[in-house]
Amino acid sequence: MEAPMKRTASIVIDLGFGDAGKGTTVDYLARTQIEPVIVRFNGGAQAAHNVHLADGRHHTFSQFGSGMFTPGAWTFLSHYVLFDPYALTLEAAALETKGVGSPLARFFVDGAARTVTPFQKAANRLREVLRGTNRHGSVGMGIGETMADHIAFPDLTVYVDDLRTPGLLATKLARVQELKRAEFAPQFEQLRSGGLVQKELALLEDPSMSVRVANTMADIARRMTIASRSTLVRFVATHPLIFEGAQGVLIDEWHGFHPYTTWSTTTNDNANELLRELRYDGEVTRYGVVRAYSTRHGPGPFPTEDRALARTLPDTHNVHGTWQGGFRVGWLDLPLTRYALAVSGGTDSLALTHLDRFATLQKKRVVTGYRVVESTLTLRERSAIVVDTSAQTEPGTLVISSFRPKLVLEDLTYQEMLGSIVAKATPVFADTTLTGEAYAEYVSTLLSCPLAITSYGKTAADKRERCTRMALAI
Numbered sequence: 349m350e351a352p353m354k355r356t357a358s359i360v361i362d363l364g365f366g367d368a369g370k371g372t373t374v375d376y377l378a379r380t381q382i383e384p385v386i387v388r389f390n391g392g393a394q395a396a397h398n399v400h401l402a403d404g405r406h407h408t409f410s411q412f413g414s415g416m417f418t419p420g421a422w423t424f425l426s427h428y429v430l431f432d433p434y435a436l437t438l439e440a441a442a443l444e445t446k447g448v449g450s451p452l453a454r455f456f457v458d459g460a461a462r463t464v465t466p467f468q469k470a471a472n473r474l475r476e477v478l479r480g481t482n483r484h485g486s487v488g489m490g491i492g493e494t495m496a497d498h499i500a501f502p503d504l505t506v507y508v509d510d511l512r513t514p515g516l517l518a519t520k521l522a523r524v525q526e527l528k529r530a531e532f533a534p535q536f537e538q539l540r541s542g543g544l545v546q547k548e549l550a551l552l553e554d555p556s557m558s559v560r561v562a563n564t565m566a567d568i569a570r571r572m573t574i575a576s577r578s579t580l581v582r583f584v585a586t587h588p589l590i591f592e593g594a595q596g597v598l599i600d601e602w603h604g605f606h607p608y609t610t611w612s613t614t615t616n617d618n619a620n621e622l623l624r625e626l627r628y629d630g631e632v633t634r635y636g637v638v639r640a641y642s643t644r645h646g647p648g649p650f651p652t653e654d655r656a657l658a659r660t661l662p663d664t665h666n667v668h669g670t671w672q673g674g675f676r677v678g679w680l681d682l683p684l685t686r687y688a689l690a691v692s693g694g695t696d697s698l699a700l701t702h703l704d705r706f707a708t709l710q711k712k713r714v715v716t717g718y719r720v721v722e723s724t725l726t727l728r729e730r731s732a733i734v735v736d737t738s739a740q741t742e743p744g745t746l747v748i749s750s751f752r753p754k755l756v757l758e759d760l761t762y763q764e765m766l767g768s769i770v771a772k773a774t775p776v777f778a779d780t781t782l783t784g785e786a787y788a789e790y791v792s793t794l795l796s797c798p799l800a801i802t803s804y805g806k807t808a809a810d811k812r813e814r815c816t817r818m819a820l821a822i
Contacts, residue, residue, distance in 0.1 A: 355630025362596035365644040369701035371397025371414035378415025386413025391594030392430035394489040400806035427460035459509035470548035495611035511569035518562035591619040597688040606763035608648025616693030636695040640706035652678035686750035697800035718773035
């Protein structure tokens with residue numbers, strides 16, 4: 349009698365501001381397993397997870413799971429994901445040109461997932477343009493707009509299941525279009541004069557567009573599989589699961605520096621909830637991905653930013669974007685990473701990436717804390733910090749080693765307060781000569797979190813694992 353299959357699940361999230369290497373980590377994990385199911389559990393088509401193969405192929409994964417280069421791998425978009433059918437078809441076509449045969453045949457999306465419409469995508473871009481110099485760093489994919497509409501106008505929400513019924517879909521789309529047109533009509537002339545969003549304005553003003561969009565969406569739906577949670581239940585019984593997060597914990601909707609955040613839960617929480625819903629009782633490993641140095645794409649607090657470092661470490665796949673803005677680089681921020689670990693929903697081990705690039709730096713340093721004058725802190729701010737009592741300080745100053753999670757999840761004033769605290773503080777730097785595994789162990793020790801994976805390049809072959817999983821695939 350054959351022994352029962354050992355059930356395993358992995359969760360991969362980013363403990364920074366994003367772009368730490370979730371995609372390449374998922375690609376590595378997928379190659380250690382047999383026919384894994386990559387489950388997306390937050391965000392939407394704004395994800396940009398880069399995977400490189402040893403033969404030179406590269407793909408920026410958006411809605412397909414980043415393990416899809418692995419033969420037999422599947423993608424499942426859960427109901428937490430915001431689905432973009434237009435982006436899906438473009439990505440499927442791109443994957444086919446790169447040797448992934450019939451990717452839509454290995455793609456499932458929960459019918460309860462919300463769908464981003466072209467009208468909400470257009471409104472997202474109009475709104476960001478109107479913010480001027482106060483942009484939030486949106487990528488212009490309509491994620492926040494769709495979530496805000498879902499809360500304010502739930503009857504207008506387009507679900508994936510609606511794509512099966514073109515008549516109902518066209519009615520909903522017409523109402524969404526009219527809502528957005530009415531909202532921005534007073535600013536149409538101002539927006540036209542800017543010249544940046546002419547296509548978006550035309551989309552909102554064309555009365556025939558709702559029917560055309562409905563027909564296109566319905567056609568796309570016929571080419572893919574609309575599933576449900578029961579489909580994922582069946583997968584659990586026969587396949588290992590890899591939950592792939594999007595964006596980073598430090599821009600989480602409830603834990604990031606408001607208002608420079610995403611409308612998405614970027615912690616482990618959604619994946620943890622899915623596992624509870626599935627009554628999953630197998631092995632679970634939660635990975636927190638961290639770069640050897642810090643990055644942030646777009647505006648918002650970034651205490652360790654170093655513009656000279658950005659020039660030294662240009663990023664191939666992250667450049668200045670029309671909607672998101674510039675790509676910024678700084679030193680590894682241990683206080684914020686500790687905070688991310690505290691609010692992550694349970695992280696078992698670290699995956700430390702870009703060690704090869706860090707090793708090339710002549711000057712190497714990390715930020716171990718923030719020095720702040722205690723009298724500048726309000727009582728509430730004082731209660732939000734974790735003080736490093738072992739640090740040597742001048743009288744009247746404190747060294748912050750991390751921040752405390754808030755007690756009320758919906759309290760966004762707490763998130764604004766964290767930004768005000770770091771604005772008053774000065775980073776405490778520690779220089780180091782360590783590289784490679786020695787630097788990785790140093791970071792692991794300072795974060796009090798075990799180290800599972802280290803990465804020295806773009807491909808799966810450039811990864812090292814302390815307890816290798818490669819044997820599982822043999």
